[in-house]
């Protein structure tokens with residue numbers, strides 16, 4: 001084997017885990033770092049440097065607000081969707097507890113990202129009651145299931161718009177209407193939907209919505225929480241120290257990060273339709289290229305889903321078909337995610353796949369392929385060849 005082939009980088013098909021920063025975005029960010037650039041503290045009120053930094057942070061805020069149909073005053077910068085989710089959930093719970101002197105009831109789903117599930121566990125330990133809704137076999141939360149779980153003391157519902165493992169889309173608008181009729185706050189984790197499908201907070205009717213820049217070709221380490229102004233939506237700050245972001249989130253704003261997220265939001269908005277159609281075409285090409293493999297099955301809804309995610313089970317059960325760990329290890333030329341989370345040494349099957357009814361063996365033999373803006377047709381054709389040859393080899397063994 002020649003060095004050039006043995007050192008070839010795998011093909012990146014893990015855009016749902018993170019995306020590379022768009023070159024246009026990186027260029028804008030680089031202008032906000034050095035002495036010649038826009039490096040100052042955006043909260044410095046006494047000199048031109050500070051004013052200029054504040055100006056670019058505020059125009060970035062407008063770009064982010066625009067992506068989701070919000071007002072600029074409704075955007076709170078955070079370090080990512082994890083922090084935005086924590087702020088929304090703990091912030092709303094704290095206000096409720098202060099007003100009612102007791103913990104109320106929170107509804108979420110069993111297949112949320114850990115950045116929702118873990119803060120909810122923490123709140124449960126603090127005395128709040130929690131219901132985790134089961135998804136249907138397609139990975140979608142049905143509105144009747146939500147309606148059936150509402151209680152007299154339910155004050156907060158947190159449901160994701162697009163599931164990060166399956167790509168399926170929830171009907172947030174209907175959930176929000178139901179919550180509104182009962183005076184319940186609704187939070188939505190939109191980390192996988194914003195920049196991929198049209199997201200408009202006014203049309204959806206949500207109170208709180210979380211964003212992450214690195215899921216739409218912005219930098220890691222920055223995100224935002226939308227906090228609706230109308231209707232008196234209040235959340236308590238979880239990070240104190242100076243009262244930035246209208247007292248909801250203190251800390252010096254990272255000018256380059258905000259600018260990067262803003263630019264990425266504008267780019268994503270501009271290319272929403274064309275990117276979406278092209279990426280859906282590539283995803284379909286990939287599926288058509290492997291759909292005839294024995295015992296193969298697509299996980300989650302194939303109709304009500306974002307364009308970039310394809311989750312596939314490669315085995316009907318443990319007795320025949322292939323072992324997921326072996327499959328992942330053999331697909332060395334592709335960078336994908338397994339249906340298992342690697343917890344230290346042991347591979348535990350994905351809780352999302354288990355919740356939609358897959359067995360441990362099926363979940364362990366599942367892979368998530370996620371396609372993005374820079375994926376090419378040649379890469380997909382190569383991936384199909386590679387998957388087919390690896391599966392053939394494993395089934396023989």
Ligand SMILES: *Cc1c(COP(=O)(O)O)cnc(C)c1O
Nearest residue numbers: 080081082113115164191192212
């Ligand atoms: C990536 C992701 C998060 C976490 O976002 P960070 O910005 O990495 O903290 C939360 N929820 C969903 C659905 C995600 O895909």
